Amino acid sequence: MDYKITTKNEYETIEVAQNLETEKFPNMVICLSGELGSGKTMFAKGFGDAMGVKEEITSPTFSIVKEYEGELALYHMDVYRLDGELAGIDLNEYLAKGGVTIIEWADTIKESLPKERLDIDIKIIDENKRVLVLKPHGEKYVDLCEGVL
Ligand SMILES: Nc1ncnc2c1ncn2[C@@H]1O[C@H](COP(=O)(O)OP(=O)(O)O)[C@@H](O)[C@H]1O
Numbered sequence: 001m002d003y004k005i006t007t008k009n010e011y012e013t014i015e016v017a018q019n020l021e022t023e024k025f026p027n028m029v030i031c032l033s034g035e036l037g038s039g040k041t042m043f044a045k046g047f048g049d050a051m052g053v054k055e056e057i058t059s060p061t062f063s064i065v066k067e068y069e070g071e072l073a074l075y076h077m078d079v080y081r082l083d084g085e086l087a088g089i090d091l092n093e094y095l096a097k098g099g100v101t102i103i104e105w106a107d108t109i110k111e112s113l114p115k116e117r118l119d120i121d122i123k124i125i126d127e128n129k130r131v132l133v134l135k136p137h138g139e140k141y142v143d144l145c146e147g148v149l
């Protein structure tokens with residue numbers, strides 16, 4: 001089952017991230033998709049702040065993955081530039097380190113994503129309106145969505 005959430009401004013998108021963060025668990029994976037400016041980084045920032053990350057979370061576009069310290073480690077990835085090729089990056093290594101992994105442009109590396117994950121596809125409706133489509137894969141993520149949404 002998919003969950004559709006409409007947000008009317010960036011704060012409402014941050015709120016969705018905060019709600020999901022309350023049920024975080026080690027090795028959690030959130031896969032964000034949606035065009036440029038849809039709010040992927042905004043979501044990641046909201047989630048990271050809620051995790052107690054003190055450092056400012058910025059778009060990792062030029063580093064592919066950035067690590068932050070919070071209640072759990074946060075691995076924030078932007079795989080846009082990889083062009084579908086995960087060359088040199090061992091995604092599985094990050095997914096097993098006990099932290100939370102948030103991947104922007106995850107749909108570009110579909111083949112490499114873990115089976116168990118939460119997909120969030122963000123659609124731009126207009127300047128401030130977004131529809132977040134949450135698709136849980138695996139029991140843990142179904143429970144997560146049922147628990148907080
Ligand atoms: N409902 C909304 N949710 C998220 N961001 C929004 C929303 N409405 C407007 N915005 C704006 O859209 C932009 C999203 O930027 P960003 O998160 O960097 O996108 P992406 O990482 O998907 O390219 C921000 O400037 C933010 O203020």
Ligand SMILES: [Mg+2]
Nearest residue numbers: 040041059104
């Ligand atoms: Mg971004």
